[in-house]
Ligand SMILES: [Zn+2]
Ligand SMILES: [Zn+2]
Ligand SMILES: [Zn+2]
């Protein structure tokens with residue numbers, strides 16, 4: 001029997017990918033959760049009384065996120081008002097099942113669940129979008145819409161912050177993709193542990209230093225209920241290349257890319273346009289009209305029956321003025 | 331979940347790639363045999379999607395070269411005497427020719443600002459298979475054909491230590507260094523940094539303030555990604571930026587940074603410039619996961635085939651990455667990169683618990699643990715990873731000297747810390 005290197009009594013059942021330590025189950029849970037707690041404390045991610053939306057997709061990251069957030073909130077009396085927030089993209093067979101998982105999570109963790117759908121926010125389901133434009137650029141739509149949908153949903157529910165399950169591997173992938181597409185402003189945003197602190201809802205990434213493999217191990221040993229299918233519309237050439245590369249990279253040297261180790265030129269940063277508001281939907285945008293509205297416009301142009309202005313105004317009225325949600329980080 | 335967005339983001343008004351290709355094809359058919367630049371000569375080559383004639387191709391190369399060369403100038407009023415780093419490869423071979431040509435006549439400007447003082451080559455015999463007499467002769471011949479002084483510096487001189495001379499030959503030490511690394515990634519990594527250090531030191535000894543490298547755009551792009559992957563993201567600007575300050579008074583410049591590898595090949599072919607092929611560590615491997623450098627190279631090459639803007643986009647990204655301004659930074663004991671103040675190597679790398687030994691069995695006793703602790707305290711994030719994959723006793727003596735010096739200055743600093751005025755942000 002291999003002995004746990006931490007407690008010296010338990011039977012080691014895992015070799016931590018992060019440190020190569022042999023550990024028993026309880027010790028693994030403990031260090032896994034404690035590291036995340038430490039990240040939360042060190043980076044002052046929350047304050048007592050915060051209303052926090054847990055971005056819940058039903059996938060492993062967000063399921064583990066819900067588990068760890070509720071656990072730590074109780075263990076350390078964070079005093080957070082937690083709820084699950086899901087986005088229904090309207091992809092038959094994909095979201096239907098994953099939303100079932102999220103609904104079970106809601107019962108398990110006894111925290112409320114709110115689902116916002118693309119259909120109610122934008123007037124389009126992803127299925128309808130794909131039917132319209134084919135599989136070519138659907139991930140652009142999905143990505144842009146999802147980013148806003150979370151914010152809009154969270155604002156509707158008067159959340160102060162959003163937590164997402166982005167882990168170290170996700171961040172590595174995003175770093176790589178942003179370097180490859182020369183997107184420096186997003187490169188800065190994707191590596192910081194909190195984003196959107198100005199006008200948008202702050203987004204927290206407590207898993208920033210957590211390895212994906214450990215999240216999988218945690219979910220596996222805890223027998224967490226999660227849904228594990230890639231988005232059926234997801235595969236795209238560039239991201240595929242990047243993922244394979246990162247996988248091989250990890251085989252050579254475990255978790256090589258750490259998002260934080262980049263420094264962006266100051267002048268470049270100041271050149272990034274100031275975040276204003278979209279004139280159509282009032283959502284935070286660096287351009288007069290936000291990306292979602294531009295995409296919607298291009299979608300709707302082919303379908304004269306749906307008027308973009310109406311949709312925009314409708315959404316605008318629903319969105320709570322963002323200034324109310326300005327949160328001061330301590 | 332992933333943070334949305336994807337590469338082929340055509341929504342922002344850019345022309346979709348297929349459309350661009352179709353336009354280019356149409357264009358090509360229309361003027362297929364006349365050069366689009368001069369509109370008189372017959373076009374024989376394709377340069378950045380334009381069919382042009384050889385004289386116009388050469389013109390483009392020289393023009394782009396001069397732009398990059400100018401960007402390396404620090405003191406705009408002075409004549410700079412430069413040393414050219416020559417690996418034997420096509421790109422540095424082309425650099426020698428183009429720079430020489432610029433100075434000799436094609437451009438009054440270049441001759442007013444630059445003077446070639448010498449060519450330096452690092453002889454890596456021992457790291458890879460020893461250079462043959464024929465190869466040595468060929469390398470020296472290149473310099474001789476331009477009447478430029480040639481310095482071949484053996485890689486082993488990185489071990490030179492005037493204070494403690496040893497019985498072992500430098501060749502034996504190189505062998506031990508290579509054996510002391512547990513991964514090819516670390517082998518390549520330290521060779522890269524030690525080679526650069528040797529070049530900088532030699533340049534300083536010979537009285538140069540600038541060394542020009544033949545690094546191509548393709549190589550630059552690969553280096554950017556592999557640096558980031560090796561935990562050296564903070565130092566990208568120091569490693570591949572123009573106007574870097576990594577080696578203090580000796581500046582490295584990269585005037586070939588705009589050219590793709592194949593563009594250099596075309597140039598060399600037309601000019602009958604022969605390079606000298608010298609094998610590198612990964613020359614013979616068939617393992618795609620041989621090392622991070624090797625993997626990254628095939629990754630970028632593959633992308634470039636399918637997405638022809640890959641390399642140049644990466645270059646644009648790289649120039650936006652800078653070193654944070656640090657007042658009197660300590661430098662990494664191994665690679666000379668600036669260390670970030672207030673962050674130990676651990677937090678630079680962002681990884682916890684690396685301080686303990688490598689965790690592999692048989693990695694030695696306490697004696698060298700003391701040495702590890704010492705050096706590891708004064709290395710950058712990237713070299714911190716190197717330390718996990720090398721036996722410290724095989725490192726050249728300069729590393730320990732640097733660590734000792736860093737240790738002394740940080741002890742001194744901590745003694746006077748309370749009296750130092752913080753003029754930082
Ligand atoms: Zn244990
Ligand atoms: Zn909008
Ligand atoms: Zn021409």
Ligand SMILES: [Zn+2]
Nearest residue numbers: 662665710713
């Ligand atoms: Zn270093």
